[in-house]
Amino acid sequence: MSSNMNTRNTKVMNRFDVTSRLIGKLKHEEAVIGGIGNTNFDLWAAGHRPQNFYMLGSMGLAFPIALGVALAQPERRVFALEGDGSLLMQLGALSTIAMLKPKNLIMIVMDNGIYQITGAQPTPAADVADIVAIAIGSGLANSAWAADEEDFERLVEEAMSASEPSLIAVRIDDKPGVGTTRRDPVQIRERFMHGLGVREPL
Amino acid sequence: MAIAEQATQGSSDKSWHGIVLQTLKRNEISLIPYVPDRVLTPLIKNLHADPFFTTFATAREEEAVGIVSGAWMGGRRGAVLMQTSGFATLANVLASLAVPYQIPLILFVSERGTLGEFNYGQSLVCRTMRPVLDSLALEHHTITRLDELEFIADRSIKQAVTTQAPVALILSPLLTGGKVFDK
Numbered sequence: 508m509s510s511n512m513n514t515r516n517t518k519v520m521n522r523f524d525v526t527s528r529l530i531g532k533l534k535h536e537e538a539v540i541g542g543i544g545n546t547n548f549d550l551w552a553a554g555h556r557p558q559n560f561y562m563l564g565s566m567g568l569a570f571p572i573a574l575g576v577a578l579a580q581p582e583r584r585v586f587a588l589e590g591d592g593s594l595l596m597q598l599g600a601l602s603t604i605a606m607l608k609p610k611n612l613i614m615i616v617m618d619n620g621i622y623q624i625t626g627a628q629p630t631p632a633a634d635v636a637d638i639v640a641i642a643i644g645s646g647l648a649n650s651a652w653a654a655d656e657e658d659f660e661r662l663v664e665e666a667m668s669a670s671e672p673s674l675i676a677v678r679i680d681d682k683p684g685v686g687t688t689r690r691d692p693v694q695i696r697e698r699f700m701h702g703l704g705v706r707e708p709l
Numbered sequence: 710m711a712i713a714e715q716a717t718q719g720s721s722d723k724s725w726h727g728i729v730l731q732t733l734k735r736n737e738i739s740l741i742p743y744v745p746d747r748v749l750t751p752l753i754k755n756l757h758a759d760p761f762f763t764t765f766a767t768a769r770e771e772e773a774v775g776i777v778s779g780a781w782m783g784g785r786r787g788a789v790l791m792q793t794s795g796f797a798t799l800a801n802v803l804a805s806l807a808v809p810y811q812i813p814l815i816l817f818v819s820e821r822g823t824l825g826e827f828n829y830g831q832s833l834v835c836r837t838m839r840p841v842l843d844s845l846a847l848e849h850h851t852i853t854r855l856d857e858l859e860f861i862a863d864r865s866i867k868q869a870v871t872t873q874a875p876v877a878l879i880l881s882p883l884l885t886g887g888k889v890f891d892k
Contacts, residue, residue, distance in 0.1 A: 540779070560782065564805020568775035571767075575779025575787070578740060578763065583783075599768020603742075603776075607765060692809040696782060705784040 517678045518655040522617050523549040523685045525659055525677050526588065529615070530554060532663055535584065538576050538703060541688075542569035542589040544624040546617055548684025550588060557702025561688045561695050567596030570614055574604055577612040580703060584611050584667055591618040591638055592630045598641060604672055605646025613666040614647075614674040619681055627681055642674045650674035725858055725884050726752035729817065732862045733788060734761055736870075738815065740780050740787030742766070742773035744795050746819040748885045753790065770795040771802040778812045786870075788815040793822050794834045796877070800841050807875045808845055814875035815866055820851070824882040827890040838879070848876045853883035 526549045533539070538558045541547030546569070547561040560576075562569060573587035594616055604612060620633035632638070642650035649671050653659035659677060666673035689695075700706045722731060729752055733741070741756050741764040743749070756764040767773040770791045777787030796818050807814040821828075822835025842849045848868070850861050862878055869876040882888075 538783075562806070563809070565771070565775065565802045568771065568778075568802065568806065571772045571775030572779035572782075575740070575776040575781070575785075576783040577779075578776070579780040579783025579785035597769065597772055600772050600775075603765070603767050603772065693811050696810040696812070700782050700784075703783055705782065 516654070517652045519678050519680050520653070520656055520659070521682060522546070522619075522679045523552060523682075525617070525653075525656065525679065526550055527553045528656060528660055529586065529588075529663060530556070532660065532667075533586075536702070537584040537586060538573070538580070538699075540569050540573040540576065540585070540587040542566075542587070542593045544590065544593075545684035546588045546590050546593070547688050548686050551688040552684065552686030557698050559702070560699045563688070563690055563692055563695075567593045567600075569593065570600045570604065571597065573612060573614070574600070574607070574609065576703070577609040578607070581609070581611055583703070584613065585609075586613045586615060588615050588617065591616055591620065591632065592622045594638065595630060595632055598645065601642055601645035601647055601674075608671055610670050610672065612672040613663070613669075614642075614672065616674065616676040617679050618676055619679045621681060623681055623683060638676045639674070642676075647672060647674050650676070653677045723855075724751070725855055725880070726755060728855070728858050729862060730755055730759065732859055732866065734759075736786070736863065736866045738786040738788050738866065739763060740777060740785055741790065742776050742787065743790035744768075744770050744773065744792070746790070746792035746795075746821075747888050748819040748821075748880070748882075749790055749792070749817075770798050774799060774802045774807060774814060777814060778806055778810070781812055781814075786815075788817060788866075790817045790819075792819045793838055794831060796838050796841075797834045803841075803845055803847065803875065808847065811873040812875065813869035813873050815869055816875065816877040818877055818879045819885065820879050820881050821888060824887060825889055842877055848874060849879060850876075851879040851881050853881040855884060858884065
């Protein structure tokens with residue numbers, strides 16, 4: 508929504524639509540970590556999968572949690588969905604990921620320039636900072652803005668066979684999430700571990 | 710510090726850091742993100758030197774907590790190393806991730822702020838640590854004696870895993886020598 512982003516000529520997309528397109532591409536039980544708030548609400552609304560993990564707090568930790576999963580299971584592709592406001596809380600995590608270079612980690616940033624869920628206040632970065640430039644400057648060379656939905660899908664496909672971690676930034680509108688995640692942290696964690704093959708149900 | 714550290718350099722298995730390293734290994738804890746601390750330096754150095762461990766610095770302690778939490782869910786065990794002031798940044802992630810999701814988060818905290826602290830800020834931060842741990846009913850032990858270290862660390866790690874609950878192991882200056890004014 509900011510002026511510098513308009514100059515990038517990227518289309519304003521919708522979080523639920525983009526999330527649904529991502530889920531539609533997952534055929535190999537890829538893990539998906541949904542960041543706090545609308546990001547995981549739309550992940551939930553796109554259709555629950557046992558390989559989804561939904562955060563109910565700890566704002567900013569979607570990428571670190573996904574990094575941990577990626578380090579534990581290097582053969583599995585791991586996606587993390589994070590809002591721009593959340594990412595701003597933990598920019599140092601980008602450098603940690605750049606240093607470790609897990610090729611199976613794919614970061615997606617949903618950037619609307621606002622804290623939608625608290626009343627749509629603009630983030631401090633909204634008019635001045637560029638998430639992709641920050642990521643590249645943090646050492647994540649394979650970072651790009653998605654120009655539109657087709658470009659997003661193309662970037663996801665590229666990332667699934669990349670030899671280094673990827674970051675895809677998507678400019679999104681100011682709509683709230685479509686669904687609401689069931690806030691049951693133990694069940695979320697347990698089912699995620701079943702989905703990753705770490706445990707069997709009782 | 711100088712005397713205590715000289716005595717423990719060289720990473721014999723009888724040093725505090727040698728015992729911590731071996732206890733981590735025996736419990737198959739291989740992922741070690743940390744935010745550094747002067748007192749932890751010999752442990753960090755030896756962890757880096759041992760290919761069993763994936764040891765790396767993070768920018769913040771809560772980032773490290775997120776990483777080992779994700780790794781646990783993916784089937785790999787980790788532990789986080791930090792100092793007291795780093796622990797003070799963790800109340801949110803403990804209360805919203807580790808405790809409610811029942812993740813056996815293992816924290817090693819090098820204790821600053823007591824027994825000869827020279828920095829007033831560190832001494833105040835230290836006083837916030839145990840009240841935060843107690844407010845969440847989070848298991849914690851302060852390790853002061855070399856002859857108790859292995860027992861406490863080994864049993865606490867096993868209890869964290871089997872009860873799916875976090876544990877904080879506070880390494881007292883009585884154990885490590887701490888950090889003194891001339892450093």
